[in-house]
Amino acid sequence: MGKYETPARLRAVLADVERFRAAFEAWASLHVWVQKNSNGAGEYEVRDGVPSGALSRARRDVAVAAGRAGLAASIVMDSPFYDSNGWNADQNLIHRWQAVAYNTRIEEILDYTDMLAGQIAALVQNAEHDTPPQLGPTELHALIWGAAKKLWQIGEYRRAVSSAADAVEWYGRQQTSRHDIEGVVVWQEAFSDKAPEPGRPRLRWPGDPKHKSVTSMNRGLLGFGVGVQQTIRNQAAHGQGEQEYTPQEALERLGALSLLARWIDECNLDEASPAVPAPTNGQPVATA
Structure with a gap:
């Protein structure tokens, strides 16, 4: 037809x-x-x-x-x-x-x-x-659409993507209370396979950490977070030769940002156990 x-x-x-x-x-x-x-x-x-x-x-x-x-x-x-x-x-x-x-x-x-x-x-x-269902930007994660909405509605699609990318980076810092870092380091720290340390919590995919699918997801989150930062946020903000995006180009990028935000929501926060004070005078420290 x-x-x-x-x-x-x-x-x-x-x-x-x-x-x-x-x-x-x-x-x-x-x-x-x-x-x-x-x-x-x-x-x-x-x-x-x-x-x-x-x-x-x-x-x-x-x-x-x-x-x-x-x-x-x-x-x-x-x-x-x-x-x-x-x-x-x-x-x-x-x-x-x-x-x-x-x-x-x-x-x-x-x-x-x-x-x-x-x-x-x-x-x-x-x-x-x-015909497949037609999905629009309003179905994205509320954080992403909230950051992009005003710019999207006036046709500033590249700036809308940049704003949403900044919002998801802020979200990663907020969830881990890491306001001392920025850029790719946010995701390298949040999704690191290293054990959490005081002041350096991690985001972990729920489930048995030894299960293959959970291990795969945690490794993937690290690569995905870093990749989104480098290929979407950085390119939208100051990429060389980047022109104004079409609505479709912007929507695809917002979709990746939305997925990252949803996965952050599903992760558990893994924090280091509180340090136990060293005993004094050879006596054990009383705990509550």
Whole structure:
């Protein structure tokens, strides 16, 4: 179905077909079938008393509607409904409405239009089933969208990414209470495989630390955090040759930042055990 395969486009074509039907019915109501012989042959004639202006307007409305709806048949011909034995260019009664209207029963054109509308409606259903859900920036982690929102809404996509990247870096420092470091060091410290030390807690993926998947996740978080900092934050902030991002380019970067923020949320904070004071005078230190 080419460029007409999106649900929105197909619904627009369906609306055009329905507008044609309404305009054609209005035009047809100004006519009456006159039988010419005993064999049933005849033609439509304008009803007595119909003003010429009303007839002209009705005919123009049908012509315009037919021009818009005429594409519907070609869409069906390029769809699973197409049957080479049942469709061809000459059978497009919307395009040929005026040539056939005076010697073809109006009901035939209406039936054709209804059939076409039904087939387009079925194509809409198929396209909706095949189209993946459309996700936007508002579905991102609240921290990320909150930092990017105002800049995104005015089309400053690169700055929106930079703002969101700064926000997730701040979040990493906040979760580990490490306001003495910045940049890649935040993630190197937060996700380090070294044991925590006083003032240097770690973020750990939940689960058995000896389990392969947990070990893999902890190692991956270190690489991912550092990678996001270097490839997204640094490039958005001061990358050489970086131009304004398209919405899609910005959304993909925000998605990575959002994922990092969500993983931070899922991690546990691993802190060093409080130091036990050394005993004095050979006596054990009392503990509460």
